[in-house]
Amino acid sequence: MKDYEQKMQKAIDALGADFATIRAGRANPHIVDKIKVDYYGTPTNLQSVANVTVPEARTLMITPWEPSLVKAIEKAIQISDLGVNPNNDGKSVIINFPELTEERRKELSKDIKKKGEDAKVVVRNARRDAKDAAKKQNKAGELSDDELSDAEDDIQKATDKYVADIDKMVEVKINEIMTV
Numbered sequence: 046m047k048d049y050e051q052k053m054q055k056a057i058d059a060l061g062a063d064f065a066t067i068r069a070g071r072a073n074p075h076i077v078d079k080i081k082v083d084y085y086g087t088p089t090n091l092q093s094v095a096n097v098t099v100p101e102a103r104t105l106m107i108t109p110w111e112p113s114l115v116k117a118i119e120k121a122i123q124i125s126d127l128g129v130n131p132n133n134d135g136k137s138v139i140i141n142f143p144e145l146t147e148e149r150r151k152e153l154s155k156d157i158k159k160k161g162e163d164a165k166v167v168v169r170n171a172r173r174d175a176k177d178a179a180k181k182q183n184k185a186g187e188l189s190d191d192e193l194s195d196a197e198d199d200i201q202k203a204t205d206k207y208v209a210d211i212d213k214m215v216e217v218k219i220n221e222i223m224t225v
Contacts, residue, residue, distance in 0.1 A: 046199060049175035053207040056167035060211060063160050064218045067153060072105040072142055074098070082114065082121045091118065108137040145222070154219050161215035165208055172204040 065075040074097040081088040082095075091097070095109040095118060107118055118138050122131040132139045145153075176197055183193040 046175060046196070046203075049171045049178075049200070050203055052171040052174075053168045053203060056164045056171070057207060057210055057214070059167075060160060060164040060214060064157070064214065067157065067218065067222075071102055072099045072140070074105065076105065076127065077107070077122070077125075080121050080125050080127075083117050084114065091121065094118075103142045105140040105142070106137055107131075107140070112136060150222055153222050157215055157218050157222070161211050164211050168204055168207045168211070172200055175200045 062078075065073070066078055067076075074092075077091045077097060080091045082091050083089075084094050091107065094111070094114055095107045098106045098108070100106050107122075109115055109118055112135075115133055115135065115138060119131045119133050122129070122138065122140065127140075129140050129142060132141070179188060179193055179196040179200070182188040183190065188196065
């Protein structure tokens with residue numbers, strides 16, 4: 046049961062990480078977490094080669110450890126799915142985030158809901174695997190019918206808890222996007 050609960054928790058953790066990369070009108074250093082920069086021929090996380098700061102509410106400043114990386118960072122941001130145009134002052138890359146339009150908010154809401162549904166699928170798959178494992182133990186004589194019933198109830202309670210957590214996370218993120 047612990048293994049399956051860990052799988053469910055990992056779905057929640059992954060969803061939280063995905064939500065951190067979705068911008069809600071404010072600059073957030075986690076927005077660039079998934080961006081890879083060509084660092085001497087090796088794709089490297091942006092955070093590993095540069096300092097990411099938020100000097101103003103809608104501005105992100107990326108200062109590379111090596112000034113020669115400014116162009117590579119600028120290129121990596123342009124080809125990413127952030128939908129912003131970076132500016133380069135020779136020493137750092139500056140990203141100004143525009144105000145979110147109503148259309149963009151709706152698009153982000155749909156994306157958030159889809160990611161929430163994907164996380165629920167992972168939780169439900171873990172539930173199915175846990176129930177299958179309990180049924181195998183029952184057939185092998187390791188669990189009685191009563192213990193199987195109790196295990197299935199525990200599995201369903203855990204599933205309901207994680208699905209409710211996912212719904213809450215989705216609701217909070219959508220409210221964050223709609224109110225900015």
